[in-house]
Amino acid sequence: MATLTYREAVARGIAQEMARDESVLLIGEDVADAGGVFKTTQGLRERFGPRRVRDTPISEEAITGLVMGAAMNGLRPIGEIMFSDFLATCWDIVANQIAKTRYMTGGQIELPLVLRSANGGGARFGGQHSQSVENWAMAIPGLKVVAPSTPADVVGLMAAAIRSNDPVIFLEHKALFATKGEVPDGELVDVLGRATTLRTGSDATILALAAMVPKAVEAAGILAAEGITTDVIDLRTLVPLDVTAVASSVARTGRLFTVEENPRLCGWGAEVASIVAEECFWDLDGPIVRITTPHIPLPAADAIEDMAIPSVDRIVETVRTSMQ
Amino acid sequence: MIDTPGAGTAPNHGRASGIANETRLAMYSAMWRARVFEKRAYDLFMSGLVKGTTHLGTGQEAVAAGFSTAMRDDDMVFCTYRGHNHTLLRGAPMDSLMGELLGRESGCCGGKGGSMHLTDVEQHAMGSYAIVGAHLPVAAGAAWASQERGTGQVTVCFFGDGTTNIGAFHESLNIAAVWGLPVVYVCENNLYMEYTPISSVTAVPNPAADRAAAYGLNRIIVDGNDVDAVYETALEVIEDARAGDGPSLIEAQTYRHYGHSRADPGKYRPNDEVEAWMNKDPLVIYRARLEGMGFTAADLDRIEASAGAEIDAATETAKAAAEPGESVLMTDLWADGGSSWRR
Numbered sequence: 001m002a003t004l005t006y007r008e009a010v011a012r013g014i015a016q017e018m019a020r021d022e023s024v025l026l027i028g029e030d031v032a033d034a035g036g037v038f039k040t041t042q043g044l045r046e047r048f049g050p051r052r053v054r055d056t057p058i059s060e061e062a063i064t065g066l067v068m069g070a071a072m073n074g075l076r077p078i079g080e081i082m083f084s085d086f087l088a089t090c091w092d093i094v095a096n097q098i099a100k101t102r103y104m105t106g107g108q109i110e111l112p113l114v115l116r117s118a119n120g121g122g123a124r125f126g127g128q129h130s131q132s133v134e135n136w137a138m139a140i141p142g143l144k145v146v147a148p149s150t151p152a153d154v155v156g157l158m159a160a161a162i163r164s165n166d167p168v169i170f171l172e173h174k175a176l177f178a179t180k181g182e183v184p185d186g187e188l189v190d191v192l193g194r195a196t197t198l199r200t201g202s203d204a205t206i207l208a209l210a211a212m213v214p215k216a217v218e219a220a221g222i223l224a225a226e227g228i229t230t231d232v233i234d235l236r237t238l239v240p241l242d243v244t245a246v247a248s249s250v251a252r253t254g255r256l257f258t259v260e261e262n263p264r265l266c267g268w269g270a271e272v273a274s275i276v277a278e279e280c281f282w283d284l285d286g287p288i289v290r291i292t293t294p295h296i297p298l299p300a301a302d303a304i305e306d307m308a309i310p311s312v313d314r315i316v317e318t319v320r321t322s323m324q
Numbered sequence: 325m326i327d328t329p330g331a332g333t334a335p336n337h338g339r340a341s342g343i344a345n346e347t348r349l350a351m352y353s354a355m356w357r358a359r360v361f362e363k364r365a366y367d368l369f370m371s372g373l374v375k376g377t378t379h380l381g382t383g384q385e386a387v388a389a390g391f392s393t394a395m396r397d398d399d400m401v402f403c404t405y406r407g408h409n410h411t412l413l414r415g416a417p418m419d420s421l422m423g424e425l426l427g428r429e430s431g432c433c434g435g436k437g438g439s440m441h442l443t444d445v446e447q448h449a450m451g452s453y454a455i456v457g458a459h460l461p462v463a464a465g466a467a468w469a470s471q472e473r474g475t476g477q478v479t480v481c482f483f484g485d486g487t488t489n490i491g492a493f494h495e496s497l498n499i500a501a502v503w504g505l506p507v508v509y510v511c512e513n514n515l516y517m518e519y520t521p522i523s524s525v526t527a528v529p530n531p532a533a534d535r536a537a538a539y540g541l542n543r544i545i546v547d548g549n550d551v552d553a554v555y556e557t558a559l560e561v562i563e564d565a566r567a568g569d570g571p572s573l574i575e576a577q578t579y580r581h582y583g584h585s586r587a588d589p590g591k592y593r594p595n596d597e598v599e600a601w602m603n604k605d606p607l608v609i610y611r612a613r614l615e616g617m618g619f620t621a622a623d624l625d626r627i628e629a630s631a632g633a634e635i636d637a638a639t640e641t642a643k644a645a646a647e648p649g650e651s652v653l654m655t656d657l658w659a660d661g662g663s664s665w666r667r
Contacts, residue, residue: 106437
């Protein structure tokens with residue numbers, strides 16, 4: 001067992017798979033010599049050499065197209081899009097090409113690739129470097145979507161993403177890079193599509209993703225002290241979606257809260273809420289409540305960015321009020 | 325044959341002295357197979373049996389025929405929604421392509437692709453891409469994998485003149501040059517992006533060739549209606565790519581006989597321009613050349629008749645095939661063969 005930061009876990013997960021499989025390569029802007037702008041790929045070029053860890057120009061369509069074409073022809077490439085906001089500059093390749101190719105060709109083409117990107121707010125970067133775009137990817141058939149919250153999950157889910165024969169959008173949260181956690185020694189390989197239950201209770205289910213997970217856990221601790229005990233579930237992947245974990249929890253607790261960093265409209269919680277309303281309606285003892293960022297771009301100033309993104313206080317207050 | 329950067333713009337018309345007789349006949353056959361396939365596709369579209377859309381490359385067959393003949397069996401092709409000719413001539417069976425156009429389960433993509441997405445991976449026809457420019461970086465990626473794996477494959481990527489003004493063109497040519505990728509980019513300049521002349525929306529007269537210098541590449545223009553010239557150019561640039569000399573950018577000057585798509589009559593093109601290009605029909609030019617070289621009319625007639633018989637049989641086979649059902653609709657989204665997004 002070692003204590004790693006979330007950013008170190010990114011490099012550890014990639015290194016584990018590159019050491020195991022020569023067809024795994026990593027490309028992106030500043031990923032090689034500089035070790036990544038978030039230092040998430042530090043040491044990889046030194047260990048695996050300049051051909052397997054390669055800097056690209058500022059050309060997101062080239063990066064995404066390169067990994068797509070290489071995945072068609074025997075490699076298992078990883079492409080880094082520095083900030084997830086930049087996915088908008090290559091969304092044609094991601095949404096129209098990568099996502100659809102297996103289906104449109106009747107299964108002739110397989111794309112075992114991973115697109116990694118730094119996602120989310122809290123760093124005072126303003127509207128074009130702070131977005132939570134997981135729901136963009138979730139809305140496109142053909143993309144798997146992963147957003148881990150702990151260093152151990154980063155390593156295990158990275159390995160699962162790289163070994164997957166489907167294209168995976170792997171979202172690393174900027175606000176979590178400096179956080180630390182225990183990571184077991186040896187090879188770590190997780191499973192896509194499996195949520196984890198971090199805390200159990202009987203009064204409500206709180207669902208969270210990525211940077212909202214530690215906030216949900218902290219809020220659950222405060223609520224428990226007031227006598228409201230909750231399940232806290234980390235979804236970890238949006239596609240595949242672990243409906244079984246959510247439904248079995250709601251069947252016990254009768255209430256559902258989602259904590260989402262994405263702007264309100266069409267956030268992942270809306271889909272989960274609709275599934276629960278359709279399939280678990282008779283288990284519910286009250287309305288499903290979504291705690292989200294308002295439907296606005298994220299501002300830069302710390303005072304108002306903190307007001308926009310769901311906070312521990314907002315989660316506690318919302319659950320407390322709703323449970324009265 | 326290949327201009328140096330900044331040199332004149334005279335296209336290569338090809339002396340073609342060294343081309344073997346069998347190769348010439350193969351290219352004549354290839355052009356005819358493409359011609360009859362697309363003529364049938366057009367007729368079936370007009371009679372409502374081919375749904376959606378078609379984008380015909382009729383008149384441009386020499387580009388596909390010259391390049392496909394110059395390729396090694398495992399070289400890869402990427403093309404656009406105007407990709408019938410390229411996919412067919414890379415080796416996709418005619419009946420599977422016609423099945424795809426007719427929306428049959430026997431189609432190369434099981435009916436999920438349609439005219440704009442013809443693909444036959446077994447033949448290394450790696451797809452027809454319907455968003456302008458998208459396949460240029462993908463082709464670079466396939467070439468990158470060949471380079472890393474040392475397979476010796478060359479990737480040939482066809483696109484239209486309109487593609488030269490989209491960002492993916494620039495990103496792809498740049499990275500291909502920087503990494504020395506074994507990829508050949510072939511611009512089929514048919515003078516119109518869709519309905520608008522490419523010259524009226526482009527800063528330079530030769531939309532591809534005039535940009536080559538920006539990537540440190542040679543300025544190469546070829547007469548895209550002269551299959552010998554295309555073939556000779558293709559041999560040279562493919563050999564360069566295979567030898568590790570990096571990418572090339574070719575501008576093949578040609579013309580489409582039909583409009584942009586569907587039933588577009590192409591009325592935006594001046595009559596004298598259309599007439600001049602119709603007189604440069606690559607099949608007519610080549611037949612005259614072959615006859616002049618001593619090939620008999622009977623031999624050439626036989627090739628044309630054989631293409632006609634092949635499309636007749638392919639059409640009947642495709643029409644007789646079943647339409648796809650739910651087992652096709654809901655499969656092949658994921659590696660497990662299914663389409664489930666939940667557990």
